[in-house]
Amino acid sequence: MTPRHGQAAGRPALAARMGGLSPSAIGSVLRLGDRSDVISLAGGLPAREASECPEAAAVLGPILGEHPTGLDYGDTNGLPTLREWIAGYLRADLGADSEPDDVVVVHGAQQGIDLVCKALLDPGDVVVVDRPSYIGALQVFRLFQAEVRAVPLADDPELGELTEALAHGLRPRLLYTVPNYSNPSGAVLTASQRRRLAGLAERYGFLLVEDDPYRELWLTDERPSAPALTALTDRSVHLGSFSKILFPGCRIGYLTGPPAVMSAITLVRQAADLGNSELLQRMVLALLTQDGFLDRRLDRLRALYRERRDALASALSRHLPGAAFRPPEGGFFLWATLGPGLDSALLLPSALKHGVSYVPGAAFYPSRPEPSTARLAFSCLPPEQAGEAAARLARALGGARAD
Numbered sequence: 001m002t003p004r005h006g007q008a009a010g011r012p013a014l015a016a017r018m019g020g021l022s023p024s025a026i027g028s029v030l031r032l033g034d035r036s037d038v039i040s041l042a043g044g045l046p047a048r049e050a051s052e053c054p055e056a057a058a059v060l061g062p063i064l065g066e067h068p069t070g071l072d073y074g075d076t077n078g079l080p081t082l083r084e085w086i087a088g089y090l091r092a093d094l095g096a097d098s099e100p101d102d103v104v105v106v107h108g109a110q111q112g113i114d115l116v117c118k119a120l121l122d123p124g125d126v127v128v129v130d131r132p133s134y135i136g137a138l139q140v141f142r143l144f145q146a147e148v149r150a151v152p153l154a155d156d157p158e159l160g161e162l163t164e165a166l167a168h169g170l171r172p173r174l175l176y177t178v179p180n181y182s183n184p185s186g187a188v189l190t191a192s193q194r195r196r197l198a199g200l201a202e203r204y205g206f207l208l209v210e211d212d213p214y215r216e217l218w219l220t221d222e223r224p225s226a227p228a229l230t231a232l233t234d235r236s237v238h239l240g241s242f243s244k245i246l247f248p249g250c251r252i253g254y255l256t257g258p259p260a261v262m263s264a265i266t267l268v269r270q271a272a273d274l275g276n277s278e279l280l281q282r283m284v285l286a287l288l289t290q291d292g293f294l295d296r297r298l299d300r301l302r303a304l305y306r307e308r309r310d311a312l313a314s315a316l317s318r319h320l321p322g323a324a325f326r327p328p329e330g331g332f333f334l335w336a337t338l339g340p341g342l343d344s345a346l347l348l349p350s351a352l353k354h355g356v357s358y359v360p361g362a363a364f365y366p367s368r369p370e371p372s373t374a375r376l377a378f379s380c381l382p383p384e385q386a387g388e389a390a391a392r393l394a395r396a397l398g399g400a401r402a403d
């Protein structure tokens with residue numbers, strides 16, 4: 001008898017699907033931020049100052065006063081009044097044709113990706129992703145034993161490579177994209193790329209998965225105008241999240257899509273966890289409906305992240321003239337190519353020795369990585385530390401060149 005995956009003396013056998021997972025890629029990335037002697041450009045988290053929310057404590061008391069039992073199981077699809085707020089936001093801000101019944105509240109966009117895959121993917125199905133792509137989504141696609149095909153999207157103005165692959169018989173089930181301020185590249189899809197994607201999804205019958213947690217964190221002077229995929233085609237599922245605009249610990253995001261997909265999502269959702277905490281949903285709704293709260297918070301976050309992005313970009317230009325990068329127009333990440341012939345994964349131990357961390361770009365490619373790339377998160381980098389972080393990085397690179 002062939003042993004099951006992972007079966008060895010004294011170790012439990014694991015499901016075959018576990019074979020595709022690398023040991024906690026996300027966990028090892030987050031742990032790089034833990035050392036006090038290291039300035040971390042690794043963890044892609046909101047700034048601590050950004051997650052502070054004294055208003056949350058103030059709204060929780062009255063909610064608990066009104067519901068002394070701490071509330072019951074709620075509607076599996078989410079608190080109806082919160083879904084109403086979300087549908088209103090999707091209509092007003094994204095131009096989506098959304099009704100509360102089309103919205104499912106989930107435990108963050110991450111659970112949204114998982115539920116979409118659970119409802120729609122069979123082992124061996126093809127999922128197209130951008131090159132590079134969000135590591136947390138790659139983990140889920142592997143877990144569902146998808147064949148992940150990375151194709152440049154943001155870097156291909158006409159989407160020529162994707163168009164050609166489809167014309168030559170590529171038949172994806174899903175195409176996953178982070179269209180605004182992507183993790184890790186910071187890239188934004190242009191309006192014409194979005195229209196092309198919508199056209200290709202309709203022509204070839206695949207579903208677009210639009211993961212949009214950074215949408216409101218634009219750092220440009222004006223709110224960007226490119227349409228959301230969900231406003232362009234019914235062949236799309238849209239994922240949103242309050243993690244980056246409120247705080248990740250609320251674990252509240254949402255999912256919307258065509259009715260047939262949403263019915264399937266509802267079923268797998270029931271089987272998964274019966275729904276979000278009603279207490280936290282009421283807290284989020286109370287915050288969102290407080291007069292001026294969201295606008296004030298978003299103004300504050302945009303100012304904070306704009307300052308951090310500018311500080312890191314200017315420090316890198318001063319200390320690392322050989323690195324190539326484009327300061328992103330929003331989000332948390334600056335994607336850099338450190339220099340010709342450099343391998344950012346090999347360089348990481350030396351960077352840590354010099355007291356700075358980042359995520360090697362290779363983690364974000366399911367195949368054929370670009371070794372010189374690195375994800376530098378500015379979200380948790382106080383502006384006054386940007387110069388020191390870049391100087392340490394330059395010393396680590398200088399050492400590597402001298403070796």
Ligand code: PMP
Nearest residue numbers: 108109110134178183241243253
């Ligand atoms: N998608 C992307 C692109 C992300 O960057 C993240 C967070 N790092 C997530 C999803 C997960 O977010 P949430 O907290 O909403 O689950």
